[in-house]
Amino acid sequence: MKSKERKELAKWISVKLGKAGADESSVYISNSRKIEIEYRDGQIEKLKESTQNSLSLDLYVDSKYSSHSTNNLDRKDLEKFIEETVSMTKYLSKDKFRSLPDKKLYEGETDLDLKLNDPDYSKLETRQRVELVREVESAAKKRSDKLISATAGYSDIFSESVMVNSNGFIGEKVSTSYSCGAEATVKDGDKGRPEDYYYSRSRFFKELPSPQFLGEKAVDYAVRKIGQEKINSGIFDMIIENRSVGRILHALYGPMSASSIQQKRSFLDGKIGKQITSEKLTIIDDPLIPKGLGSRSFDSEGITSRKRTIIENGILKDYYIDSYYGKKLGMTPNSGSSSNLVFEYGKRPIKDIVKNINKGILVTSFIGGNSNPTTGDFSYGVMGLLIEKGKIIKPVNEMNITGNISKLWGKLVEVGNDPYPYSSWRTPSVHFSDIHFSGK
């Protein structure tokens, strides 16, 4: 579907919804094309190609709200769909807080060129994609004689969308995203077959790391787990590798949403302006980074994106406020979801941080566990590497860390200089002191 056609269809739906009785509406149409390849044992394991359409509607009928989606974009079927969605909405309870965002929130630049669309996408042939993933697998296979199996993976997605809000917002997006990497499984004597992965993501094809690097990293990560074992419970310094920090950051982030605050499911309720972590933590939500994996000039409601400080030297500065819960709380909406997270990064790489650790565990992955957003209680499984006197001694696994997430972040003593580049959350490696690990 071409841009003009998509926009016309969205406007047509918007008008039809109005005629059917909706006071306000938001119409979102997206079309995407996705290609996925898995490569193993010198041949393609799976090749998948597809295109996908979707329409979603938010309806406001006499202060009653419902939302609907379908992948059938046929106009005749849509007329019926529209009639039915509007008429069912009437059965719901009135809710005076339900309406589109205030028009003022649409002000500002919403058509910035954030460089999210790779101009080379249309020139890319399946052959090139297969060649890339073949090279990743080949590099993995050559890396270690401990390797049992390596599967290289590649995917890309091209998507286009339009959003039409009946109170005057129209926004369009075109974006590309690429992912490439591998998973590897290695022998560990009679014990087990430890596995790990290394995956990269980027907005532009040519910015993916080399296949050699990706294949070798995946195997190296698996190999470093060989000989892993549970050790005695105790107090350790904890360093978390950048790519795994998202797990404990998520435990802080869930409770920052306006819905959690309003529904009394957040231990961060009432904490704006208060110290919630150690002063080493500063987080900025920056939606406007060119080529960023979480970049956007407007959010899923049409609210204009702006750079905001979320945590500054450990002090909570802002929540994530969507328009509905913002109205309920009497707070100005600023977007209900995170975009790119950037940090005030430290001065040293992780390997230098390790050198100063007397007794510590470098956590390379979390496994399972959860956190309680209402109280901040958490408990996570971890695996990683034991550090003694500045040196990595051996891999460890089958251990848990348990406590309160705000207290945990209070023990942050250093932040690395190594933002994780393959996620919209550009987390650095982090170092905490005095953490209890449960093991044997």
Add this chain to the structure above:
Amino acid sequence: MSISAKGAAAASIPLLFGNNINMAFGNDMSGSSQLGEYYSHFGIDKKMIQDIFSTALSYGGDYCDVFFQHTISNYIGLEDKQVNRAFSNIDFGVGIRVLKGDQTGYSFTEDISPKAMKLAAKTAANIASGSGKVDPIDLKLIKPKNYYPVKTKWEDVRIDQKIPYLQKINDKIFSLDKRVIKSSIWFIDQSSYILEASSDGLISYDYQPMTLSYVSCTAEENGKKENNSFSLAIRDGIEFFTPKRLDQLAEETVKRTVSLFDAVKPKGGEMEVVLAAGSSGILLHEAIGHGMEADFNRKKVSIFSDKINKPVAEKIVSIVDDGTNPSIRGSINIDDENIESQRTFLVRDGILESYLHDRISANHYNVKPTGNGRRQSFRFAPLPRMRNTFMLPGPHKKEEIIKSVKNGLYAETFTNGEVYIGAGDFTFYVKSGYLIENGKLTKPVKDINIIGNGPEVLKKINMVADDFKMAEGGWTCGKSGQGVPVSMGLPTIKVSSITVGGVR
């Protein structure tokens, strides 16, 4: 690989309500005329399927299947005492898969026109690179047993019939305990119509109903807040929601929430753990179930690779994965590649018996498929997946098991789990339970993770009670980006030692 019971809380929840589905399937018709109705529902016929096969296999593929699906989902939500939100989703399309040995070519289209399907078939065909000619394949109808008959299909239930259920649950919640300050309720139903044909000459259809009710509440005591939830999920119709069940939803949610006020954290480390009957079956899902999925074993990346016919547990331990349990969330009449549902023994009397197979792995191992080829939707190729995974009852009594523990943990409710299938490390998160001290349940505990190694923990199951129970909640299993509904079950059991998260 992970599993989660947080069914309804996501923001992007889709849905739908009644009367907009242009079809009427009779319940009393013979199979072949029902097949005709499925054909006309999807706007296709036998000849079109044969044409897809011939295009899909034209480059020399060994096997092809087509999977038509129409799914209508409805979500109704209550918050701040009002039923003030509803979501619906309609999903319609066909997936086309071609196999060449272990290799898969896959494409799907949301446009069921001959032209669009031909293009998708060609895309999938590309996995092979030779040539092939296929004579029209005749299709034999499979009529599997129906494990989830419903009186009224969900699309015939109007939204105004469902709204009072949410209000009743909400009223009950607030009447039960003055400490409750907020409640949130989701009522979800789904109808999925499936028509699948495979190039080995089989065709089948299925109606798959599902309902999930998810209730959470927040209570406050002396300035301290706690939140917890309870859900019931089943392949059944609205008749499932008797007044007793609505009360159960409210009562369990409140009970599970207020009990957290007194909860403590155990001292972390290895200890004896008793798993309560029911959703503790999450242990099996993570400790052995994923590792027995045959795609991992075909690739030799599971810790259970090469262990078939070897002893893995004590004789009192038998573990099955079963798709035939009436109305249970993980049951299927037929899997998503035309294999009838069945019960598969993973472990029989302590001996590892069978992997969970899809067609690719069954072909690889030269065994019969076990009916575990499942997919999230027509957008995905099937993989070996679990259905309802549970342990059969054993010789012990619950009371004697608890009595046998000096210092340990009694784990009762869970939210999620995860496993690394090669190393065998797995976890599950205990939302609530009790300490066991000198053979008695004492203080409640909350929010702790349990971590262990699959094969080692299986060996340490040394008591199995006779009180088997299936989980009731809305469990969804995630693997390779695909979520499928599953269930699990367990009698009360004891694990002699496992690492429990806790304080110093």
